[in-house]
Amino acid sequence: MTRPSVVFLLPALILSAPLWCQQQVASASLPDSPAPHGLAGEAPDPGPGGEAFHRHGYPTGREESFRALPLDFLHDQKEVWGVFPGQVAKGHHWVPVLATAGITAGLLYADPHVMTYFRNHEKNLSDLNSTFSSYISAGEIAAVPVGLLLVGAARHDPYQTSTAWLGADAYADSAIPPLVIKAIARRERPSQVPVNTPFQDEFFKNSWYGGSSFPSGHAAAAFSVATVVASRYRNHVWAPVLAYGMATVIGLSRITGREHYPSDVFVGSVIGVTTAEFAALRPR
Numbered sequence: 001m002t003r004p005s006v007v008f009l010l011p012a013l014i015l016s017a018p019l020w021c022q023q024q025v026a027s028a029s030l031p032d033s034p035a036p037h038g039l040a041g042e043a044p045d046p047g048p049g050g051e052a053f054h055r056h057g058y059p060t061g062r063e064e065s066f067r068a069l070p071l072d073f074l075h076d077q078k079e080v081w082g083v084f085p086g087q088v089a090k091g092h093h094w095v096p097v098l099a100t101a102g103i104t105a106g107l108l109y110a111d112p113h114v115m116t117y118f119r120n121h122e123k124n125l126s127d128l129n130s131t132f133s134s135y136i137s138a139g140e141i142a143a144v145p146v147g148l149l150l151v152g153a154a155r156h157d158p159y160q161t162s163t164a165w166l167g168a169d170a171y172a173d174s175a176i177p178p179l180v181i182k183a184i185a186r187r188e189r190p191s192q193v194p195v196n197t198p199f200q201d202e203f204f205k206n207s208w209y210g211g212s213s214f215p216s217g218h219a220a221a222a223f224s225v226a227t228v229v230a231s232r233y234r235n236h237v238w239a240p241v242l243a244y245g246m247a248t249v250i251g252l253s254r255i256t257g258r259e260h261y262p263s264d265v266f267v268g269s270v271i272g273v274t275t276a277e278f279a280a281l282r283p284r
Contacts, residue, residue, distance in 0.1 A: 062283040063158075064165035076173045076279035100270060107263035112199035114262050115190045118255060125256045132253030134218070140250065141221045144229065144243075145171065159232075167228045170280035174224035174272045175217065181267075182212035189213040190258040199261075216260045216268030222247035223272030224280070231281055247272075 064072065087093060118125070132140075145167030152160030188205040190213070206212055226247040230240035251269055254260040260268075 062166070062281055063162040064169055064280075065162065066165060069165055069169055072169055072284075073172050075284070076169065076275070077176060079279050079282070080173065080177065080275060104263055104267055107261075107266050111261040111263055114255070115193075115199050115258065118258060119190070119195070122256075122258065128253060129257040132250055132257070134259065137218050137250050137253065138221070140246070141171070141218070141225055144225050148229075163228065163232045166232070166280055167225045170224040170228045170272075170276040171221050173275040173279045174220040177271050177275065178215050178217040178220050178268060181215055182217075185214040186212050187214035187261075187264070190261060202261075213260050214264045214267070215271060216251065216254050216264040218254055219247075219251040219260070219265045219268030220272040220275075222250040223269040224276040225272075227273050227276035228280060231277075 088097065122129075145164045147164075148160055148167065149164035152158070152162075152164055186204050186206045188202040189211070190199065192205075193199055193202070202213065223244075226243035229243040233239035247269070251265040254265055255262055
């Protein structure tokens with residue numbers, strides 16, 4: 001790994017800190033299941049004890065609607081690119097930032113060894129790679145908020161339709177940081193490395209508009225939507241397991257299909273979880 005490549009990890013690593021910080025301040029007495037809230041602009045319904053539902057230390061949950069989505073997305077980007085970097089500049093959140101940096105550095109060291117293995121065994125994984133190709137995976141991720149919206153509308157369930165719009169908001173929020181970092185890193189994809197050629201010095205190879213492996217946009221999108229579903233329906237044990245399980249399979253398929261390195265998928269998944277927690281699910 002070259003020294004400049006470490007510098008370009010910082011935008012993604014900085015985005016990771018709010019997840020751990022919010023978990024640390026989360027109340028231990030959270031109710032097991034949220035009471036359905038009103039749509040954007042309405043007060044949340046009280047929980048079983050008569051108090052408003054608290055999510056990750058915040059006083060109320062957040063709801064979303066189609067009408068509010070564009071402005072909320074812009075507000076989220078302000079939070080991601082403006083508020084948190086300012087907190088880091090004041091000395092906050094360094095522990096999670098350094099922890100994420102350490103894991104990413106370790107994965108960057110392991111990338112060549114892992115990708116050599118999958119390049120040599122690609123034929124054994126052809127069925128998995130076909131099932132989770134780039135376009136199919138994108139459709140599978142988008143199908144979650146779309147399905148929630150359709151079912152919620154059919155059932156006249158405002159909580160479910162709001163979850164769908166929150167998923168769409170998280171999807172959009174998670175798309176911007178990878179695009180910015182890709183334009184800087186310009187990392188060559190594993191599939192672009194010729195056979196019998198070692199995986200090394202992949203950064204700064206592609207043109208800024210020609211695509212970049214680092215980080216994985218699919219992983220960011222999958223984990224952002226999964227985080228919304230897992231948070232909103234965490235009273236159902238199967239929901240977080242299914243949501244994060246599906247996101248993990250999609251992320252791993254990006255590695256086995258030689259579209260991304262493990263470090264790409266890790267940083268993408270961190271961006272997805274963090275933007276969902278810090279931006280999409282954060283109450284206004």
